[in-house]
Amino acid sequence: MNQLNEKIVLPGRETLELSIGLDEAHTVKHWSLRGIGDLEFLKELSSYRKTTVNTIDDFLIPQGTSVFALMIKELILKTRGQWNHPFDEEILCNCRGIPFQTVDRAIMVGAHTPEEVSAQTSASTSCGTCRVHVENIINYRLKK
Numbered sequence: 405m406n407q408l409n410e411k412i413v414l415p416g417r418e419t420l421e422l423s424i425g426l427d428e429a430h431t432v433k434h435w436s437l438r439g440i441g442d443l444e445f446l447k448e449l450s451s452y453r454k455t456t457v458n459t460i461d462d463f464l465i466p467q468g469t470s471v472f473a474l475m476i477k478e479l480i481l482k483t484r485g486q487w488n489h490p491f492d493e494e495i496l497c498n499c500r501g502i503p504f505q506t507v508d509r510a511i512m513v514g515a516h517t518p519e520e521v522s523a524q525t526s527a528s529t530s531c532g533t534c535r536v537h538v539e540n541i542i543n544y545r546l547k548k
């Protein structure tokens with residue numbers, strides 16, 4: 405039995421944890437999805453738990469851009485080994501000293517344009533060279 409566990413914690417907000425048990429033939433023998441969040445988040449979580457799966461490929465990636473949809477998408481792609489986030493440095497905006505995690509979290513919870521990210525985090529509000537990274541992260545997080 406191979407056990408896969410992935411968890412995302414948005415500090416002070418949602419938490420989502422996916423656990424999958426696979427047998428030698430890569431068949432899903434059991435899985436669980438646990439989370440903490442607001443009512444809408446929990447409704448989406450409850451609905452997703454009704455998914456019928458036999459293999460990891462059967463886990464559906466929601467098309468929406470809700471916090472739940474973005475979190476489950478990341479968890480599923482990580483369990484499949486397909487998570488290729490376009491930015492992997494600690495500081496995203498050197499002018500303002502804004503960490504990547506701050507920008508990524510803002511995008512996860514609703515800043516879906518570079519302008520919204522700038523308003524919420526101050527990233528890309530000086531020289532602008534980091535804007536392309538912000539755009540890349542938005543595109544990666546929100547693409548179908």
Ligand code: FES
Nearest residue numbers: 497499531532534
């Ligand atoms: S590096 Fe982000 S505004 Fe200059």
